[in-house]
Amino acid sequence: MLLNNAYRYVTSGKNYIVWVDTAHAKNFNSLSRLKGERFKSNSSVILVLTAEPVTDFSFTIHNTITEKKLKNVVGILPGKSKKEEYVIFSGHYDHLGIGKPNADGDSIYNGANDDAAGTTAVIMLSKYFSKLKNNERTIVFAAFTAEESGGFGSQYFSKQFDPVKVMAMFNIEMIGTESKWGRNSAYITGYEKTDMGKMLEKNLQGTGFTFHPDPYPEQQLFYRSDNATLARLGVPAHTISTSKMDSEPFYHTLDDEVETLDIKNMAEIIKAIALSSKSIISGEDTPSRVDASQLR
Template structure:
């Protein structure tokens, strides 16, 4: 009984603090518009466009005041892909009392690049996955301001997802998976889900109690997290969560993408004007609220069965 009262008291304090901490639609729009702009040239790996996107994310992490990851001397985690240089962008908020336990918020910042000709040549990737990276940056701002993370939070923008998941592969090989308590991978949250506004789904929902924890933390709100409605597409193994999930981490992707009818998916038309930025802002807020007991060290999701 005493433990229950303590947890209830802690959650009550967290709710009060969260009410004073905001994720603004204006900031979400600013970040999203910049990441999906034509000047990023479609953010294809090994191009000047992807480097421009990396520089932008690094500047955002610096403004927020994130620390460098492990032994890095910048926000860039460099590695080679087919003898070419590539990099993830990583920043951290060190944990207060459980610094060796990690919670990861991630998204991929690469996309498809440009066509050689045509009136519209840029694959802007506003939803795929500038929306996810926008969420990661907004969540970094949020948790820095909240300043209540007992566990270390790692914010990472992966490269190379569109060409084989090279960024998440390197990251997963460079970190001890036993130290990763949970991974919130965010992929395509700019459009309404099949249930409409204020809803999203979690891939691999049945593989751990990660989703149940998020649902419980949102109880009484207007927002709902649901199991993946597209199991035949095996989305759990098609995004950057898959590498750590294979190692036993409760690593799941949060998305709203209607994978059976998303007309702008991998199209030139995936531009910012097609997104619902109000709903997207609410999704990011709900990710923040639903994750707080994990970030705070109150809840620990069950592990995923290793592959």
């Protein structure tokens, strides 16, 4: 509720100072999540946690801008006959960095599931397709930086391509745990925005793998990863994930460690992604474009 209300202010196009009663103290920090989302926002919103009714206030805000050089890691496998048509596989290799040590003295946000798992998929897919060597369309394998801090890696990346030439984007996030349907299944965010999901499902028929529409629409996952940046340019760009967003105890915690991943299932999901992309890589299928004017 608090998050939804704050979201309304952040996307209002106006500037607000909002007093948040301390009854919401427990969830207040989760509002910082709004910074990292990929929606259009031209609002400045200051949220203040306070128990007192406020009648008089003044703010002093200091901003220090320091430059940080970050890099995406990208590999390209030129297509045989449709070189100018790109299909992207991507994941983000950054996570949350170093935090306060927990009781065991651990302070490293490993991000094994979020999103070393997706980055692993990108590397495995690049190995697979470079061995196969029969891609008619050009395949771009991208490991993005700075997803968690606002999607800066994918924003830079999206400017290196003419979006019209990007036929599809498979962004891969958090595939290290079993999905809500069990093993060998995953979901596609923003399913209804293009017909790409249907193509992937068709390619998976008879393989034992199933892809489904995102079962957590209220979480707005479509807007919460790097696919959204390209979708805004009209690219059929979706995220594939297995993450149970209502019950992933290690999500954005220090305990997102490699031991918590189901590597075997993850390998199967990577296979499923490869198989699901077949007709798009070959140029047989071309997903419909995202209508960017319909995005929030």
